[in-house]
Amino acid sequence: xxxxxxxxxxxxxxxxxxxxxxxxxxxxxxxxxxxxxxxxxxxxxxxxxxxxxxxxxxxxxxxxxxxxxxxxxxxxxxxxxxxxxxxxxxxxxxxxxxxxxxxxxxxxxxxxxxxx
Amino acid sequence: xxxxxxxxxxxxxxxxxxxxxxxxxxxxxxxxxxxxxxxxxxxxxxxxxxxxxxxxxxxxxxxxxxxxxxxxxxxxxxxxxxxxxxxxxxxxxxxxxxxxxxxxxxxxxxxxxxx
Numbered sequence: 001x002x003x004x005x006x007x008x009x010x011x012x013x014x015x016x017x018x019x020x021x022x023x024x025x026x027x028x029x030x031x032x033x034x035x036x037x038x039x040x041x042x043x044x045x046x047x048x049x050x051x052x053x054x055x056x057x058x059x060x061x062x063x064x065x066x067x068x069x070x071x072x073x074x075x076x077x078x079x080x081x082x083x084x085x086x087x088x089x090x091x092x093x094x095x096x097x098x099x100x101x102x103x104x105x106x107x108x109x110x111x112x113x114x115x116x
Numbered sequence: 117x118x119x120x121x122x123x124x125x126x127x128x129x130x131x132x133x134x135x136x137x138x139x140x141x142x143x144x145x146x147x148x149x150x151x152x153x154x155x156x157x158x159x160x161x162x163x164x165x166x167x168x169x170x171x172x173x174x175x176x177x178x179x180x181x182x183x184x185x186x187x188x189x190x191x192x193x194x195x196x197x198x199x200x201x202x203x204x205x206x207x208x209x210x211x212x213x214x215x216x217x218x219x220x221x222x223x224x225x226x227x228x229x230x231x
Contacts, residue, residue, distance in 0.1 A: 001163070031217050042207065042221040043161075058218075090159055096217050103149060103168075105211070105219060107161035 002027055002095050004108035012114045013083055020079045021111045023093030028073035030097025034066070035107070037090040046091075049076040083115045118143050120210050122222035129198055130230050137193045137225045139208030145169075147213030150184065150191045155224070156204040167191060169213075198229045 003026040032049040055068035070076040093108040119142040152164040
């Protein structure tokens with residue numbers, strides 16, 4: 001299975017600021033995604049990170065608030081912009097299509113964000 | 117639209133008891149994939165199993181077993197002889213066929229195994 005790392009693992013930020021979360025995979029993967037898990041809730045897909053092109057956002061999520069980059073097949077970033085306390089969540093990177101697997105879907109360890 | 121229902125919000129058992137976590141799904145896709153994930157208190161999401169819609173064989177892995185029944189649109193997860201380390205939130209998830217890799221998650225079941 002793919003080994004996924006995320007930086008930072010957690011952060012406390014002030015409202016109005018921005019935070020960029022990095023996701024690094026140890027092998028080339030077909031698909032990369034960003035999910036959000038609000039406190040005590042289930043996971044919701046924010047967007048699909050497309051290599052070399054603009055991300056595909058789910059309903060309710062917009063590029064200005066959550067800009068995403070994916071410069072290659074092993075790396076992606078998610079920025080949470082102009083943060084408010086409602087953005088306090090765990091943000092998880094997810095991948096499909098790592099080495100030896102085309103259908104399994106794995107998740108990174110998550111970034112626990114608190115906005116004050 | 118895809119939908120996953122985990123009716124059990126919380127379950128509490130005593131160590132060594134067997135416990136079954138229920139998952140019911142809705143989809144119009146003829147090909148789809150079902151997943152179970154474990155989320156311990158540390159927060160990471162641990163992949164447990166993926167099942168294809170065209171493979172109704174049940175699966176056993178150690179103390180874990182999964183019962184997939186298309187007739188009732190259910191994909192239940194049983195832990196035999198539960199242990200304290202099994203305490204976590206367990207999520208069932210559904211992904212459609214084709215090129216849409218979006219996972220639809222249930223709300224999760226918090227399992228507490230008491231010594």
